[in-house]
Amino acid sequence: MSSEHSGIHVSPLSIYFTIFGALMILSAITVGAAFVNLGSFNPIVALLIACIKATLVILYFMHVKYSSQLTKITVVLSLFFVAILFAETLMDYATRGWIGGGGVPLH
């Protein structure tokens, strides 16, 4: 389904409502899961659901599914940069004080 001249992808209306419904259901699951004691899995489940929701928004609402390779690479790149930010910072804090130095270790 492209418009005649510009090659823009026009998603059928049903896709938007389906994605909205899925996002609502996932939101309900997030709240429900928070009230169940899953131990250390509580934050993992919460973040996993949030990631799924974000992916749905990016792919369908933001049309990245139908975007060019270059755009897709840019999107993945932003996630890669955040991964570096988290990995390097956590690496620093988790290994503080290994050799008698200062700093507060992660519990």
Add this chain to the structure above:
Amino acid sequence: MPQQREAAVLGMWVFLLTEVLFFGGLFIVYTLYRTWYYEAWALASKSIEIVPGLVNTVVLIGSSLTMALSVRAAQTNKRKATVNWLLATIVLGSVFLGIKVYEYSLKFEHHHVPGASFDFYHHADLLGETHEEPASGMTMGRAEINRTTQLFFSLYFVMTGLHALHMIVGVVILFIIAWMAHKGRFDSEYHAPVEMTGLYWHFVDIVWIFLFPLLYLVERH
């Protein structure tokens, strides 16, 4: 035209990349303090009312839907529908901000705003979490509770505040775009401003998708 549109989309995503890192910095701070002061995180998060947060989640995702429908209306040359869906997005965005103001006012009332009059211990006591003989493994005294929960609420206000600021900017842009759409500036060939506004709005929605469980649902069981 396709090349111009492609350039606009790519440029917008490069901007969003910087935004992802901007909020990413806040999320790493959140992660570290949550690890160090988990007890305070659990206590403070429990004091936040879930219902306004959940309503706002529904409202904001709903506004993403109306935004997406507006872009689609522009793609299919429906001027009136484009304007109306933009106005619906503005209304939902404003409802979100209104509920946020209500939530902030509760924080002021409860002395949960970091600063001189901050006092969480009183609230923690009301929750039955802290007594002379802490039953539920509470190990912190008044000073420690107030210090560590103040960290949580500092992050709460910075993160939700910057998110709300993004929404205020978004609403202003939406007004401009709605006016331009009303004037017939967009059609199925050219509607990049509507599309770019959409990308921005959806990004703000995604930030909230992460903020909601991280701030409201730390330990509810």
